[in-house]
Amino acid sequence: MSIYKEILGDQFQHLQPMLQKRYQFPEGKSFKATGTMKKISRGPKWLFPFFLLGTRWHFLFPEYGENIPFTIVNSSRTALNGEKQIHWERTFHFPKKKRFFNALMSLDIKRNVVKDYLGEPSLFYSELVFFVSKEGHLRIESRKQRLIMGSIEIPLPRIFQGVVQVKEYYIEESGVYSIHVVITNPLIGTLFEYEGEFQADDF
Template sequence: MAASIYEQILGEAFYQLHPKLQQRYTFLQDRPFEAGGVMKRIKGVPKGFLPLGWLGTKRKLLFPERGEGVPFTLKNTPSVGKDGEAQVHWERIFYFGKTQRYFNALMRFNAKEAVIEDYLGEPPIVYSDLELAVEQGALLITSKRQRLLLGPVEIPLPSIFQGKATVKEAYIEEEEAYAISVQVKNPLIGTVFAYEGVFHHDDL
């Protein structure tokens, strides 16, 4: 079985991840990884930028809601793109009562440039290079170069307009659960979007 895009980008460092994270990011038998959990805290787009939040809901990317104890589901589906490169679709659904909000993306491995390409939204509206690292068994993901996607047109974004993401995913032995924290910051706005929670995958 071919190595996942995360194994390929991390190389030997992949085996420094907690064993449960290694299993999670190997995508055994090419099956989707499906899980459910609760966001302890989640902050949507700041109130002063609600148009950005409502626009995000149309592209399954950002949203204005916030709260505590918010249920969510996660689904990662590996596949092969038209160009033959491995890719993984990320679907994250947050349940605010009867309202569902999304934070979706498509990650691809660019073997030529040795980078994970992250296409955010559906259809994608923002592109970002991702840098992956391992720290004490946890997976760290940070966003780097970003571009605005307007159909076939790609516009490089100056740093002042970028939303820099920092993601940390770990495994908590005591709870037999995965812990996730995500924070997206902009130099002007501050925190654009953030969440912190835990999730379980019973079939792994």
């Protein structure tokens, strides 16, 4: 059973059928997809150095634009401690640069959250909660977050957090998945946002 099916429980059956297929992740299988981001935007210009620094960890990046090709590869794996993990590799193909937004997710079943370690090596940690809308769409929201400094993890007050909201659904008419991710901060506003569509490569 995938970590997403486990955390959603009975809600999983209410997801659109193609979303169920996307988030099953049978052992040893990967989900690969190709698409286009209709738009990618970021926060104020003064944050440019921080976003540029984030590229060293395959985390955030300063580039933005419209109609940017991208690929997704989600791979299931098992950690040394036996924990099930899903590796997320998101690659954005800008005209002059290739940028990444990678993460490693696992399940904390006792607290009913997905642990999301962002960057390689991990630079940022966020707890995620999953919901299914009445239309069968998937919604994801962030909760507690921590900054990772080597072996030290520093809890972040909400005023310094990047609050994440994700909506994903399947468009039957065109046979594509739609994704919209927004990261905001209580003081700054929008830090990072992307919205686009993609098709699975293997089903």
